[in-house]
Every structure is written in structure tokens, then in C-alpha cells.
Amino acid sequence: MKQSITLNKVTQLMGFGFLKPITALFTGKPQKEDIVNFLKKIVVPLLSILLFLGVWQGGSTALFNKEANFKIEKALADQGQAAADEMKACIASGEVSCQPNTLPSPSQVWVSFKTLLEDHKVITADKLAFKQKTAVMNEKRVAAGKDPITYTGRPSFVDQIITSLKTVFAGFVLALLIAVPIGIVIGLSETLRSSFNWLIQIFKPVSPVVWLLLVFMIVKTLTKDSNSDSAFIISFISVGLCSMWATLVNTAMGVSSVDKDYINVAKVLKLGPMQKVFKVILPSSLPLIFTGLRITLSVAWMVLIAIELLAQSPGLGSFVWEEFQNGAIDSNSKIIVAMFIIGIIGFLLDRIMLTIQNMVSFNKNEGV
Amino acid sequence: MAYLELKNVCKTYGDTEVLSNINLTIEEGEFVAIVGFTGSGKTTLVNLINGLIKPTSGEVLFKGQPVTDTSHERGVIFQNYSLLPWLTVGQNVFMAVKEAFPKENKTVLQQRVAEYVEMVSLTPAINKRPKELSGGMRQRVAVARALAMNPEMIIMDEPLGALDALTRGNLQDEILKIWSKDKRTALLITNDVDEGIYMADRIIPLKPGPKATLGPEFKINIDRPRDKTALNDNDTYKETRNAIIEYLMDIGEQRKSVSQETYVLPEVSPKSFVA
Incomplete structure (x- = not known):
């Protein structure tokens, strides 16, 4: 009991009062009030997040279609029917070179997030390798009174x-x-x-x-x-x-x-x-x-x-x-x-x- | 030479004259109570004596010297406690003690703090902050803080106003004990005539402001130590009490009669149940 009191105090102090329903639900017996609270404070906000993602998805799809149509029509006007068809097929196939450039969808953003994390791992590994490779040389340089070589990659x-x-x-x-x-x-x-x-x-x-x-x-x-x-x-x-x-x-x-x-x-x-x-x-x-x-x-x-x-x-x-x-x-x-x-x-x-x-x-x- | 003397003291704020022509003499070792209505300028009078404000005209003399600033010789218990909310009870008292005895070492000071906190029976709450205390407890901390500085003169501005009757009685006795122990001088501002009679040698009513001034003094010729329960049967007590209350009522009448409004009352008389 004492533990849950301090837990509540800490969350309250940090302004994480909205977490209280969760702790109420998992510490001790859940009351009916706790469940209503849980619905109000957790489920409804989660629904709002879903709504946000939905609007975002819909908006980005609409923008994507608009951009794609514009591209196809431009190809049709400039180069004729054949080029337009080619462009349409190219966009549908997901080919990188002809993708419309507009607001990305949530899933694309998620993929990019993972790419960035992956990239971070690669660069960290690269840095480590560089450090190991230059360790001996750097020691010599420092001993000789020169600045050590540092990693200058991106x-x-x-x-x-x-x-x-x-x-x-x-x-x-x-x-x-x-x-x-x-x-x-x-x-x-x-x-x-x-x-x-x-x-x-x-x-x-x-x-x-x-x-x-x-x-x-x-x-x-x-x-x-x-x-x-x-x-x-x-x-x-x-x-x-x-x-x-x-x-x-x-x-x-x-x-x-x-x-x-x-x-x-x-x-x-x-x-x-x-x-x-x-x-x-x-x-x-x-x-x-x-x-x-x-x-x-x-x-x-x-x-x-x-x-x-x-x-x-x-x-x-x-x-x-x-x-x-x-x-x-x-x-x-x-x-x-x-x-x-x-x-x-x-x-x-x-x-x-x-x-x-x-x-x-x-x-x-x-x-x- | 009087211990504390106020000569023709006037205090004006802007155009309003709050206190006018105050003359007061307190001898060393005396306990004087000033009784007055709320809003009659009692706090202003206290602040003049403790040195927080200066009179517009007239003089406040303490041991023959004009009062220009606050002093550790005059300890003040404020009406609104004025504790520092970020310090604990002990720290609040310690701060005062440290200023009053700058040369003492820390253990002696801590002991003094503990002693005075014990006196107001707040030892269990010594590490609590003011927000965790009730109004009465806070007032007791304020009392402990003022008394722990060991002032020669204790100035109290309605110190017990917010307390319950029991605590109030205890603290009255505590204050009297400390006052009589070293024969200190005390000035008590209160709106409770009974408290004044129980504690003081003299009671002086303060006529309500603006232009508040002191009324005629009433000497309390009751031997000390006074017994609260026996007091109720004491003839001198009754006489003095009635005289003061009558005087205050008269002032109240005068104050009321300023209002020109007349009230029309219905013509009813209480029903008689005696056949």
C-alpha cells in the first residue's frame, strides 16, 4: 500500500497524473470507478491518437493522388499518351525515381525512423572500427606531439x-x-x-x-x-x-x-x-x-x-x-x-x- | 524614566489619519494590554512600537532613546504568524535564535530551539513545514520564535486570536510565566477583554479609527498569580470587566450613531407564556 502511495506521489509530482488510472488498475483490486477512469483517461486518448493517424493517413493519400495525377497529366501534355501510361505504371510499381514527393504517410515515417536507427548503428560501428584502426597510430602521433586523427564521417x-x-x-x-x-x-x-x-x-x-x-x-x-x-x-x-x-x-x-x-x-x-x-x-x-x-x-x-x-x-x-x-x-x-x-x-x-x-x-x- | 514612552504620536497614511495623539507610558516589568475593535489601528500601533514604521509626528522612546529601527530587545509576535513556509518549525525558530545569539555555538542554539518548541508542545512537529500544521500550531510556532530570542520586551499583536480556548489558556499561562520569570515588559494587543484582564496590569482601550486614540486606562488590581476559575467570582474582576465593556460599548454606540439610517421595526412583543 505504501509503495503505491509513493508511486502516486511521484507520478503526480512529475505531472504524469494521467498514469494514475493505470497504476490504480494494476495495484490492488480494480474498482468500478477505476475502470471508468481507465476508459476516460487511457482509452479515449488512445482513440484520439488513432484518429490523428487516420486523418494523417487520409490526408497523405489525398495529397499523393493529387501529386500523382498532376505528374501523369503533365507527362500526357508534354510527351503524349505513351509517356503518361508509362508514368502511371511507374508510380503504381513503386519505382523510386518517379514517386510523387509530398506529405509522407505514417507508415513511411515509421520506416524512416527505423532506417535512421539502422543508420545510427552502422555509423557507430564504423566509428568504433575507425577508433580501433587508428588507435596505434594516434598513440604515436600524440607521443610525437601531433593532434590525433579524429573521425570526420557524417x-x-x-x-x-x-x-x-x-x-x-x-x-x-x-x-x-x-x-x-x-x-x-x-x-x-x-x-x-x-x-x-x-x-x-x-x-x-x-x-x-x-x-x-x-x-x-x-x-x-x-x-x-x-x-x-x-x-x-x-x-x-x-x-x-x-x-x-x-x-x-x-x-x-x-x-x-x-x-x-x-x-x-x-x-x-x-x-x-x-x-x-x-x-x-x-x-x-x-x-x-x-x-x-x-x-x-x-x-x-x-x-x-x-x-x-x-x-x-x-x-x-x-x-x-x-x-x-x-x-x-x-x-x-x-x-x-x-x-x-x-x-x-x-x-x-x-x-x-x-x-x-x-x-x-x-x-x-x-x-x- | 519610563521604559517605553509614546509622546503625541500621530500616523497618517496618505490623507487618512490612522492614529492620532497617542500618549502611552509603560514602566519596566509592566504588563499592559490594549483592547480595541478590529480595524482600529492596533497593528499600526504595534508596528510603530517595534520600529517597522515611523510616526508621522510625535516620538516613540524606548529606554529614553527614540525608536528608529527594529531591535532584538523588542520581540514581536505577529497577528498573522508570518512563518517562512519553506522552513520547518525548528528552522523557523532556529533562524531567529541564531540572529539573537550570534556568538553561541550551534549545539547550544539547537538546544534552545528544542526547549522553546517543547514549551509550545510542538516537539513532535519540529520537522514539519507550516503547511502541515493547523492554524493554532502555526501561531504557537510564532510564539516560540519570538520568545526564544529572549527579548526584554514582548510585543504581541493579537497573538492568540486564532486559537481554540484550551490552547489559548495554556499559551496565556506560558506567556505569563515567561514574563514573570525575568520580569520582562509586555504589551498585549487584543480584542478579548477577559484575556486582557487575566494577563495585564493595566488595560487601555483604543478608540476606533480613523483618528484612533487611547482611552482612559483601567488598572487591574488583582493579585498574581491569577486563577482563571476563581477569577469569575472575584468582585474586582467583575467590576473592572463591566467598566471596560461599558466603556467599549459606549464607544461602539457613538460609532454606530454616526450612521443616519433609521430602521422601522415591526410592532411585536414576545408572547407571554405565563398565564
């Missing part, structure tokens, strides 16, 4: 995801390091708040692309004399700058709107200024700070794709763009795979932040 899909996560994490940490301290300082002083407000209000709505260009201008000059890869630096700084505003505004608001009762307590206990900030003001504004950080992380993940796409830095963004430029028969379905992966990772990141946020939150009226 990255797999999973590598791209990891790179993207690294970039977004670096950007998030940068946003946190900039926005939280500045937010606290601004929040503490009314003068500073009103004097920096214009800056925040003006820069907050600036598009990610413009931030990227600005960072590019600066980083390009700063890294002139080093030959390190500046694409990663540019993209993570841009991500940080785009996404830090929510945290900045929330922190400043949280710090400036601390409950007057707490301030009175701090005064009556005669806490020093540092103690007051760290023991009273910061803890009481933590819930708002974390709300800000949660928004920051989701914005960071969202702008990351656009920024990677433009900054030519490796990651999911450039993967999508390369596939689009590539125009191979399964490019479109690979793009859709990336879309789902981006969505799912964004969802998971949000859940992680929500969990942390719930852990530090308290109800304002609790102590009063």
Missing part, C-alpha cells in the same frame, strides 16, 4: 540529437547565469528596475534570427585568431540570449513582490542584507524563478532548431534543413521523424522542469 541522427541537447543545455545554463543574478539585482532595486525596463521590453520580443546575427557579428570577430569551431558557440549564445528574458522578468518580479510579512519578519529578526536576500527573498521567489526557467527551457528548445538551421551548426535543425535540401525519396518522412523527436524531447524537458518547479513551490498562504 554524424548519425542520434548524434545530431545529442548535439542539439548539448547546445540547448549550454544555452540554458548561459541564460540561467545571466538572467537570475541580474533579475535578483533588478528586483531588489526599484531604481534599477525602472531604468532597465526599457531595455528588457525592447529586447524581449526580438526574433531569434536577429539575435543569431548579432552574436555572429561579435563572435566572428572575437574568434578571428583561433581556429576553433565557432558555430557551436554562436548557436548556444544565441539560444541563451533568446530564451533568458522569461527568467529575467520572472526573477525580477518574484524578488520585487516578496510578501510584506516575510520582509517584516526579516526586519524584526534584524537579518543582515545578505541573509535577507538568501534566507528570505530568494526562497520566497524560487517558485516564480522556476516558472521563468521552465519557460526559458521550452523557448530555448524551440528557437534552437531555427538557430541551428541558420548557424550551420550540427544538430536537429541542420538535420532538418539538410534533409529538405537533399530531396531524396525518404527526405520528407525523415523530416517528420525529426519533428516528432523534437516534440517529444521538448515535452520531456518541460516535464523535468515541472517536476523541479513542483518540488520548490509552496503555497503563498501556507505560512500566513
